[in-house]
Structures are given as structure tokens and as C-alpha cells.
Amino acid sequence: MSIYIIPDRENIEKSLSVAKKWNAYFEYNDFFLPDVLDNQEIVQQRIDFYKSLDRDRTFDTMHGAFLDVTIHSSDSLIREISIKRIRQSMDIASELGIRGVVFHTNIIPNFAQDYYYNQWLEKNEHFWRTILKEYPNLNIFVENMFDQTPDAIVELAQHMKDHSRFGLCYDYAHACVFGSDVDNWTARIAPYVKHMHINDNDLKKDLHQTIGEGKIDWKHFSDLMMKYDIESSVLIEIHSFEKQESSLEYMKKKRIYPLNESLS
Numbered sequence: 528m529s530i531y532i533i534p535d536r537e538n539i540e541k542s543l544s545v546a547k548k549w550n551a552y553f554e555y556n557d558f559f560l561p562d563v564l565d566n567q568e569i570v571q572q573r574i575d576f577y578k579s580l581d582r583d584r585t586f587d588t589m590h591g592a593f594l595d596v597t598i599h600s601s602d603s604l605i606r607e608i609s610i611k612r613i614r615q616s617m618d619i620a621s622e623l624g625i626r627g628v629v630f631h632t633n634i635i636p637n638f639a640q641d642y643y644y645n646q647w648l649e650k651n652e653h654f655w656r657t658i659l660k661e662y663p664n665l666n667i668f669v670e671n672m673f674d675q676t677p678d679a680i681v682e683l684a685q686h687m688k689d690h691s692r693f694g695l696c697y698d699y700a701h702a703c704v705f706g707s708d709v710d711n712w713t714a715r716i717a718p719y720v721k722h723m724h725i726n727d728n729d730l731k732k733d734l735h736q737t738i739g740e741g742k743i744d745w746k747h748f749s750d751l752m753m754k755y756d757i758e759s760s761v762l763i764e765i766h767s768f769e770k771q772e773s774s775l776e777y778m779k780k781k782r783i784y785p786l787n788e789s790l791s
Contacts, residue, residue: 528785531588531762532771536576541768543582549775553577554629554762555589558619564592564612574622587625588668588722588762591616597633599650610654617662627666629696629722632680636673636705647679652686659692668722670696673705677715684719694721697759703743704733710751717755724764726774735765738774738783745783752784761785 530551534542545551557563557573564570577584592612600606613630620628634647655667671680680695687693697720702712725748727741728734734741751757761784763774778786 528758528788529586529760530775530785531760532768533762533764533766534577535766535768536573538768539580543580545768545771545775546582552760553584553587554764555587555623555625556766558616559590559592559594561592561594561612564615570619574619577623584623584625587623588760589616589620589623589625589628591620591628591630593631593633593672596631598654599633599647601646613658614661617658617665620665621662625665627668627692627722629668629670629724631670631672632674632683633672634674634679636675644679648682648686651683655687655693656690659690666692666694666721668694668696670698670724671701671706671712671716672698674701675705675707677702677706677712681715681719684716688719695719696722696724697757698724698764699748700724700726700728700733700735700743700764703730704728709747713751713755713757717757720757720759723757723759723761725761726764737765737770737777738763739777739781745778745781749782749784749787753787757784 530549531554532545532551533556534553536557558570592615596609596612597605598609600609616628659667669680674680684695695716697716702709706712725738727736727738727743730742738745763771765771765774
């Protein structure tokens with residue numbers, strides 16, 4: 528159950544220090560913005576920067592493109608650029624030599640039409656199988672975003688359960704804000720979770736606060752993780768290295784998963 532942090536390029540020595548202290552890996556958040564992906568020079572500079580650091584990247588992860596990415600779109604042009612963005616993300620991850628990439632479901636909440644749900648499921652399964660075949664050294668982690676129920680993401684995971692390099696990224700903060708019942712979310716999603724994102728909020732907005740600063744019940748979170756035997760890597764999804772440190776200290780003091788036991 529490994530800890531992950533988001534590295535800060537402008538304060539990389541601080542990020543390296545936090546990572547060393549907590550035996551943490553990196554999840555890169557430098558490559559998902561469209562303006563970055565449109566500038567190959569910037570992309571290469573950032574890749575070269577991270578490759579220049581004296582550290583092992585093989586367990587690191589990366590957040591892939593997600594803004595307006597709709598691989599299940601009925602519009603062929605929207606689908607085309609969405610697929611391009613995902614392949615760009617996978618190419619960057621391949622060059623970095625990391626473990627895997629996180630993408631969002633990007634399902635439209637409240638669009639309760641059966642044809643839309645079925646199209647989302649069919650196109651996602653076909654697409655991710657294709658991508659996994661094209662990139663045999665990378666894992667894919669699909670993350671809940673605005674999803675109000677776990678129905679779609681869990682059904683996709685069930686369809687993909689034969690593929691060892693596909694799994695779900697459970698964003699617990701998203702489930703607290705956009706979902707209606709974290710107990711149900713956790714029970715349903717647990718068998719397929721291979722990566723997690725956590726941060727705090729006011730249960731109304733996705734604020735990415737320091738853990739312990741908001742209103743999420745972290746003891747209940749830990750109880751759920753233990754109840755459903757979730758053993759997953761966990762990203763402290765906060766950008767400030769000071770807030771990452773504060774979150775980790777809080778988790779250690781309060782024995783919050785996965786710091787309720789010794790790190791492995």
C-alpha cells in the first residue's frame with residue numbers, strides 16, 4: 528500500500544525530501560493541460576527534467592488528459608481528438624518509464640438514457656482494450672469524477688476484469704461530493720480498486736484541501752478501507768508540498784489508512 532505525492536517542479540528538492548521521508552512515489556500532474564500537450568517543446572522539457580532526477584520512476588504514475596476528453600462521443604471529430612489526447616498521455620508515460628496513467632470516466636451525470644450509458648460502456652471497453660494492447664508496459668486506472676453512482680465504472684471494471692493491467696482509481700473525495708453514499712460506493716468499487724486519490728473538502732465542492740482540514744470523516748474512510756480489504760496505492764492529491772506533509776502527519780497521528788499500519 529504505497530503513498531504517492533504530486534511533485535512540484537519549482538520546488539523539486541522539497542518534493543524529493545517529502546518522498547524520501549514517507550517512502551512515497553510521484554504522480555505527475557504536469558502533462559494533462561491542452562496548452563501543454565499542444566507544445567511538444569514544453570512536454571519534452573518536462574520529461575527530460577524528471578528523467579534527470581536521481582530516482583527510480585518505475586512505480587510512478589501520471590494523470591492523463593481529461594479536459595473535454597470524450598472517447599465515447601457520438602461526434603467522430605470529438606472522439607478523434609479525445610483519442611489523440613489519450614495517446615499523447617500514454618506516449619509521455621512510456622517515455623518516462625512509469626507504472627501507469629489515470630484517466631476519468633467523463634460520463635455526463637444525470638444523462639439517464641439507456642443508449643448513452645450503453646454507448647459509454649461499449650466504447651470504453653473497446654477503447655481501453657485497444658490502448659492496453661498498444662502500450663504493453665503501462666497500466667490504466669479509470670477514475671470516478673462527476674459520477675453520481677458507481678454503476679457505470681463498476682460495470683466497466685467487471686467487463687475488463689480479465690485484464691490485469693486495467694483497474695479503477697477510486698477518488699474518495701469525488702465520491703463524497705458527487706456521489707450519494709460512500710458506503711455503497713466503497714462496497715461496489717472495492718474489488719477493482721488498484722489506485723486511489725484522497726484529499727479533503729466541505730462535502731459540497733471538490734476543494735482539494737489538506738486532509739483533516741475539511742469535513743470528510745477520515746475514521747469512517749479508514750474503517751471502510753479495512754472492511755472491504757482494499758489494498759491500493761494512495762495519492763495525496765494536493766499540490767503544495769507543505770500541505771502534503773501536513774496531510775501525512777495528520778494521517779499518521781490519527782492512524783488513517785494507509786498509515787494505520789506500517790508502509791510497505
